Amino acid sequence: MMFDPGVILKHLPEIISGTGVTLALWIAGMVLGMFIGFVVATLRRYGGVMVDIPLGLVVEVLRGTPFLIQIFLVYYGGPFVGISLDPIPCGLLGLSIYAAAYYSEIFRAGYGAVPHGHVEAAECLGFSRLQVIRRILLPEMALIVLPPSVNLSVILLKESAVLSIITVPELTTTVSAIGSQEYAFLEAIFLLAVIYWVIVEAAARLGRFAESRFSTYRFSTP
Amino acid sequence: MTLPAISVRNLVKRFGQTPVLQDIDLDIPEGKVSCLIGPSGSGKSTLLRCLAFLEEATEGMITVNGEALGFFENARGERERLPSTQIRAVRAQIGMVFQQFNLWPHMTALGNVSEALKTVHKVPRKEAEERAMAQLKKVGLENRAGHYPAQLSGGQQQRVAIARALALSPKIMLFDEPTSALDPELTGEVLTVMRDLAADGMTMVVVSHEIGFAATIGHQISFLDQGRLVLTGAPADVFAKPRHPRLEQFLDTYLDRGASMLA
Numbered sequence: 001m002m003f004d005p006g007v008i009l010k011h012l013p014e015i016i017s018g019t020g021v022t023l024a025l026w027i028a029g030m031v032l033g034m035f036i037g038f039v040v041a042t043l044r045r046y047g048g049v050m051v052d053i054p055l056g057l058v059v060e061v062l063r064g065t066p067f068l069i070q071i072f073l074v075y076y077g078g079p080f081v082g083i084s085l086d087p088i089p090c091g092l093l094g095l096s097i098y099a100a101a102y103y104s105e106i107f108r109a110g111y112g113a114v115p116h117g118h119v120e121a122a123e124c125l126g127f128s129r130l131q132v133i134r135r136i137l138l139p140e141m142a143l144i145v146l147p148p149s150v151n152l153s154v155i156l157l158k159e160s161a162v163l164s165i166i167t168v169p170e171l172t173t174t175v176s177a178i179g180s181q182e183y184a185f186l187e188a189i190f191l192l193a194v195i196y197w198v199i200v201e202a203a204a205r206l207g208r209f210a211e212s213r214f215s216t217y218r219f220s221t222p
Numbered sequence: 223m224t225l226p227a228i229s230v231r232n233l234v235k236r237f238g239q240t241p242v243l244q245d246i247d248l249d250i251p252e253g254k255v256s257c258l259i260g261p262s263g264s265g266k267s268t269l270l271r272c273l274a275f276l277e278e279a280t281e282g283m284i285t286v287n288g289e290a291l292g293f294f295e296n297a298r299g300e301r302e303r304l305p306s307t308q309i310r311a312v313r314a315q316i317g318m319v320f321q322q323f324n325l326w327p328h329m330t331a332l333g334n335v336s337e338a339l340k341t342v343h344k345v346p347r348k349e350a351e352e353r354a355m356a357q358l359k360k361v362g363l364e365n366r367a368g369h370y371p372a373q374l375s376g377g378q379q380q381r382v383a384i385a386r387a388l389a390l391s392p393k394i395m396l397f398d399e400p401t402s403a404l405d406p407e408l409t410g411e412v413l414t415v416m417r418d419l420a421a422d423g424m425t426m427v428v429v430s431h432e433i434g435f436a437a438t439i440g441h442q443i444s445f446l447d448q449g450r451l452v453l454t455g456a457p458a459d460v461f462a463k464p465r466h467p468r469l470e471q472f473l474d475t476y477l478d479r480g481a482s483m484l485a
Contacts, residue, residue, distance in 0.1 A: 120276050120324065
């Protein structure tokens with residue numbers, strides 16, 4: 001079997017479109033997941049035991065089961081309970097919730113890492129709870145949650161390949177189809193690995209850049 | 223006699239079953255410096271934190287300039303919690319300075335001092351920063367306004383923390399061991415700022431290991447031991463010989479730490 005790069009060039013428009021779908025779902029899933037995760041972590045922190053325990057249970061289930069099974073259940077099992085979603089919305093929903101479970105744990109750790117005295121100082125100055133979260137906790141934990149968030153985003157990108165099983169026209173679906181169509185499985189798999197790796201590398205570099213920009217106030221000297 | 227700035231009645235504080243403060247009755251006179259001294263674990267910091275409402279007393283009442291702090295006694299004589307807006311209004315009269323400074327690391331000195339004006343009191347940015355700058359000048363740090371806490375010495379950080387509390391024009395300032403986390407060389411600059419504040423007639427409550435400061439600047443000394451207020455009075459009376467035996471014992475440990483003048 002020969003490695004034939006011509007196959008890639010021939011299907012370039014489809015590959016670009018698949019990459020676009022993957023990027024869009026990944027970024028939207030990340031943003032939504034981060035938002036939901038932050039809300040969950042905040043509710044668990046301030047909502048009392050009656051909120052903390054059920055939410056904790058949901059987080060544990062989501063973290064304890066494979067994404068493949070979760071997405072399969074929602075897409076193929078959803079219609080039995082009246083939830084019929086198209087592949088793309090279903091994929092986005094699944095990816096967001098899956099990410100949210102992990103982000104909520106990252107933010108929980110972030111909340112815990114801010115010294116309580118910083119909150120007390122704000123309380124003494126009359127800050128409301130929301131003002132404390134917005135002005136003190138969130139900016140202070142940004143630096144703490146950044147490295148694990150970048151790490152999670154990388155994992156999330158790779159997990160998004162699972163969406164191919166519910167026929168979302170993303171990168172893995174597209175490129176596998178090309179592989180079967182052209183009998184060029186090696187090229188297809190190789191190409192997939194390269195594209196995912198390039199995106200991951202770009203995300204990691206962006207993360208490191210943000211980290212060094214954010215952290216100037218912690219380490220610089222007068 | 224004028225109304226005390228803070229009045230504490232029958233205050234009890236327990237952490238779980240452990241009593242930390244018992245039957246505290248204390249009046250903090252207005253415009254004076256009141257010092258709380260005592261060995262570690264005597265409850266002096268907890269008492270101060272109750273005055274700042276960072277700890278909620280288990281029993282008893284605290285009033286600030288005649289207004290109940292946190293809890294009030296209803297018509298049936300039961301202790302009831304006040305609504306949070308009212309609690310915040312009473313707390314606004316009180317400024318707090320912490321042992322660990324507790325500056326916000328993501329804001330400059332100017333940001334730290336102007337933040338509450340902007341966020342809580344909705345003062346326009348420019349005006350808030352002007353007022354913050356005036357406070358920084360007061361503590362001698364106007365040329366450090368753009369520095370982040372990590373770029374300041376401990377003494378400078380504590381002075382920024384004092385400026386931050388003063389920016390909201392509190393009527394009472396509480397100090398929780400403000401120099402304990404500082405090198406001996408840096409305590410001087412913080413004590414100087416506190417002396418200036420006392421000279422301006424600020425009502426101050428200071429928990430401190432600086433017995434020398436307490437004896438020279440304090441108008442009222444309260445000695446706590448094992449959660450009880452052992453004695454309260456003017457420094458001349460409290461430190462006069464013969465002393466209360468427990469105080470004598472406590473002071474002995476301080477003779478080589480700036481209180482030798484009292485021996």
